[in-house]
Amino acid sequence: MAPAVPAVEARGLFRRFGAVQALAGLTFQVERGELYGLIGPDGAGKTTAIRAVAGLLDPDQGEARVLGLDPLRDPAVRERLGLMPQQYSLYRDLTVAENLQFFARLSALPRPVFRERAERLLGITRLAPFTARRADQLSGGMYKKLALACALLHQPEVLLLDEPTNGVDPVSRRELWALLHEFVEGGMAVVISTPYMDEAERCHRVGLVHHGRLLLEGAPERLLAAARVEGLPRPTFEELFIREIEGAAA
Amino acid sequence: MSLASARRQLGAVFRKEVRQTVRDRRVMFLLVVAPLIQTVVFGAAVDFDVDRVPTVVVDHDQSDVSREHARRLLADGTLLRAGDFPGAEAAEHELDDGRAAAALLLPRGLAADLAAGRPAEVQLLLDGTDPNRAATAGAAASRYFGEVGERLARQRLEAAGRPAPAQVVVTPRVFFNPRLKTAPYIVPGIAGTLLVIVTTLVTAMGLAREREMGTLEQVMVTPIRPLWLLLGKLLPYLVVGSFDVLLLIGVGTWAFGVPIRGSLLVLAAVMLVYLVSTLSIGLLISTVSQTQQQAFLGGFLFMMPAILLSGVMTPIAAMPPWLQYLTILNPVRHFAEVMRAVLLRGAGFGDVWFQLACLAVLGVGILGVAASRFRTQLA
Ligand SMILES: Nc1ncnc2c1ncn2[C@@H]1O[C@H](COP(=O)(O)OP(=O)(O)OP(=O)(O)O)[C@@H](O)[C@H]1O
Ligand SMILES: [Mg+2]
Numbered sequence: 001m002a003p004a005v006p007a008v009e010a011r012g013l014f015r016r017f018g019a020v021q022a023l024a025g026l027t028f029q030v031e032r033g034e035l036y037g038l039i040g041p042d043g044a045g046k047t048t049a050i051r052a053v054a055g056l057l058d059p060d061q062g063e064a065r066v067l068g069l070d071p072l073r074d075p076a077v078r079e080r081l082g083l084m085p086q087q088y089s090l091y092r093d094l095t096v097a098e099n100l101q102f103f104a105r106l107s108a109l110p111r112p113v114f115r116e117r118a119e120r121l122l123g124i125t126r127l128a129p130f131t132a133r134r135a136d137q138l139s140g141g142m143y144k145k146l147a148l149a150c151a152l153l154h155q156p157e158v159l160l161l162d163e164p165t166n167g168v169d170p171v172s173r174r175e176l177w178a179l180l181h182e183f184v185e186g187g188m189a190v191v192i193s194t195p196y197m198d199e200a201e202r203c204h205r206v207g208l209v210h211h212g213r214l215l216l217e218g219a220p221e222r223l224l225a226a227a228r229v230e231g232l233p234r235p236t237f238e239e240l241f242i243r244e245i246e247g248a249a250a
Numbered sequence: 251m252s253l254a255s256a257r258r259q260l261g262a263v264f265r266k267e268v269r270q271t272v273r274d275r276r277v278m279f280l281l282v283v284a285p286l287i288q289t290v291v292f293g294a295a296v297d298f299d300v301d302r303v304p305t306v307v308v309d310h311d312q313s314d315v316s317r318e319h320a321r322r323l324l325a326d327g328t329l330l331r332a333g334d335f336p337g338a339e340a341a342e343h344e345l346d347d348g349r350a351a352a353a354l355l356l357p358r359g360l361a362a363d364l365a366a367g368r369p370a371e372v373q374l375l376l377d378g379t380d381p382n383r384a385a386t387a388g389a390a391a392s393r394y395f396g397e398v399g400e401r402l403a404r405q406r407l408e409a410a411g412r413p414a415p416a417q418v419v420v421t422p423r424v425f426f427n428p429r430l431k432t433a434p435y436i437v438p439g440i441a442g443t444l445l446v447i448v449t450t451l452v453t454a455m456g457l458a459r460e461r462e463m464g465t466l467e468q469v470m471v472t473p474i475r476p477l478w479l480l481l482g483k484l485l486p487y488l489v490v491g492s493f494d495v496l497l498l499i500g501v502g503t504w505a506f507g508v509p510i511r512g513s514l515l516v517l518a519a520v521m522l523v524y525l526v527s528t529l530s531i532g533l534l535i536s537t538v539s540q541t542q543q544q545a546f547l548g549g550f551l552f553m554m555p556a557i558l559l560s561g562v563m564t565p566i567a568a569m570p571p572w573l574q575y576l577t578i579l580n581p582v583r584h585f586a587e588v589m590r591a592v593l594l595r596g597a598g599f600g601d602v603w604f605q606l607a608c609l610a611v612l613g614v615g616i617l618g619v620a621a622s623r624f625r626t627q628l629a
Contacts, residue, residue: 105262
């Protein structure tokens with residue numbers, strides 16, 4: 001057995017877009033079976049970080065590794081990685097079933113395997129009654145669930161979710177989190193970005209991203225406990241992060 | 251990934267493209283109906299054949315001789331009598347209003363002058379708006395009166411008992427398109443032009459749309475290789491383009507009398523390599539475009555010179571030498587040449603291998619460049 005490599009590794013990622021330094025030395029690690037949250041304000045660099053890990057973007061400096069492999073140069077990564085982008089990423093003029101089928105084929109899933117998994121995912125996401133509906137006629141929450149189902153079809157070992165709960169109703173949100181916990185218990189590594197602080201608390205570990213690098217990292221309860229020691233009586237996550245970000249700006 | 255997986259992936263992209271295309275009525279229109287309409291319209295409009303030029307006659311002489319000359323000049327079909335007027339002013343008015351394109355002015359004393367062997371001046375007023383038509387009408391009149399003068403001169407010499415001068419007669423014989431009709435020549439060129447528009451634009455917009463819609467990222471994190479993705483996006487339009495070629499040849503034959511003298515196999519071969527090259531150019535354009543708008547503009551940037559320098563509008567031989575060499579890179583040129591050669595001259599593989607080879611090299615080469623650009627561009 002080779003020594004266990006982290007499921008996801010970002011080492012000193014830098015990336016500049018024109019005048020904007022989107023990533024400025026971002027470093028983090030995620031183990032198998034871990035649910036890692038990238039938390040941060042708009043424009044912090046969360047999406048850029050996730051794209052770098054997915055091999056969709058070449059960092060100016062630093063490197064990303066997925067299961068020890070280079071996502072930019074090793075196509076094998078793509079058979080073991082699932083991505084749910086922040087923006088619309090499915091074919092709006094295709095139906096729910098057609099989208100699922102298309103992405104299953106791109107992952108070269110055998111037909112019986114696809115049937116069984118699609119059925120299960122449609123059941124979990126409760127999209128089964130809507131398979132004939134075009135993606136552009138789904139509600140925001142239903143669309144997100146379909147995108148999640150597409151990212152899960154090939155049962156990836158690493159799942160990257162970019163603000164998956166944005167625009168999703170509270171009930172569906174709770175369901176989604178329950179699902180994620182189920183996956184990580186099965187050994188999947190999940191990286192999730194979210195602007196919601198209540199969601200941060202449901203991660204095993206979080207990293208607070210600001211201006212392209214981590215301001216703070218750790219298990220949510222440990223971060224809160226540390227803050228209490230520093231003199232905040234009963235801080236919420238939100239207060240904690242706002243204090244950090246304002247501190248970084250000062 | 252095994253070859254079987256690659257085939258599945260290719261099939262998936264192919265089916266997806268077909269579904270999206272069939273569901274998009276505008277694209278279907280662009281692909282099938284527009285080329286048909288354009289061929290019919292262009293074939294009918296781009297008619298360089300000049301005959302039946304409406305001509306008014308002003309006969310100041312009013313003699314049997316002058317009437318006979320007007321009748322014979324207007325009898326051969328190039329000029330068509332559009333009325334008789336007493337004075338030049340009225341005739342000019344007809345030209346101004348566009349009711350006539352030429353006016354024949356026969357001077358007073360024409361019969362007497364000719365009989366006496368004095369020089370006579372016949373005037374022809376021409377509408378120069380269409381230079382081609384004006385030149386043809388002018389040539390018809392010059393030819394007619396030239397022959398008249400020559401005949402008179404000979405008669406006078408013979409009457410004086412002297413031998414007639416030797417003369418050189420040019421007898422043109424036109425091959426391949428004996429009636430010098432424009433349509434059989436222009437329609438194959440138009441077909442190539444329309445095809446490049448349809449195929450290049452559709453594929454150029456295709457990838458750009460995926461990028462704009464965000465679907466490309468989702469596709470790029472799956473194991474599909476760029477070449478299979480591009481092939482999957484190209485093949486459906488190869489089918490549509492082939493259908494268009496058959497449609498255009500059908501219309502050309504049926505409506506414009508374009509003959510099919512050569513082998514259909516050569517036609518099929520040129521169609522295939524031509525479409526692969528134009529579709530690949532579209533893909534290449536879409537790899538350098540971020541948005542559909544950029545892709546559209548890029549498509550035009552390629553198509554305008556490609557069409558103008560294809561020999562469809564102006565002969566390649568009339569271009570400066572360096573530009574002639576450059577047109578070797580122009581697929582439209584090769585396609586138009588092969589189509590004309592096969593349809594009008596009955597050419598076989600042996601006659602058009604150079605063009606076929608150029609198209610094949612262009613198509614495969616450009617597709618390769620597009621695929622490798624596509625790979626490095628994401629990174
Ligand atoms: N492709 C790009 N071209 C130019 N600028 C970019 C690009 N991608 C990101 N940026 C810029 O980089 C910065 C970080 O963007 P990023 O999308 O990573 O932030 P984010 O944390 O995901 O924000 P949000 O919560 O709004 O999604 C922003 O200022 C953004 O404008
Ligand atoms: Mg983002």
